[in-house]
Amino acid sequence: MSPASLGTAGVLLITVPTIAFGGASLLSFIGRRTPGYLDNPTRRGLWRAGHAHAGVLVIFALVVMLYVDQAHLSDGLKGVVRTLVVAAPILMPLGFFLSVLRPSDTRPNKLIWLAGLGGLCLAAGTLTLGVGLV
Secondary structure, three states: OOHHHHHHHHHHHHHHHHHHHHHHHHHHHHHOOOOOOOOOHHHHHHHHHHHHHHHHHHHHHHHHHHHHOOOOOOHHHHHHHHHHHHHHHHHHHHHHHHOOOOOOOOOOOHHHHHHHHHHHHHHHHHHHHHHHHO
């Protein structure tokens, strides 16, 4: 694995405790019956989606790092793929969390677009990597 991919994997691994902390926070909201979480289905659903996407996409990005160096892409494009794939587990959860930040929010605000941007990053990065591997 190249030093660039190893460094990116290291950064991804460092984010895992933050995801675990987020899960513990959600569990505490449930255990404490925190107002604005259990009684707000929109907020509860989006925060659960944010936490789930963060965990799954970090694992996915770690796996992708194993393939980036094998792709027939220029070093610049490999860097773009790394950046795009790492942007997804940051942007998607941010969109879910920040779109219903206040306990009284019953509809996502405009920051939900960050989730879509994360999805575009994921699609562009994986498509580029896939083409480079074929």
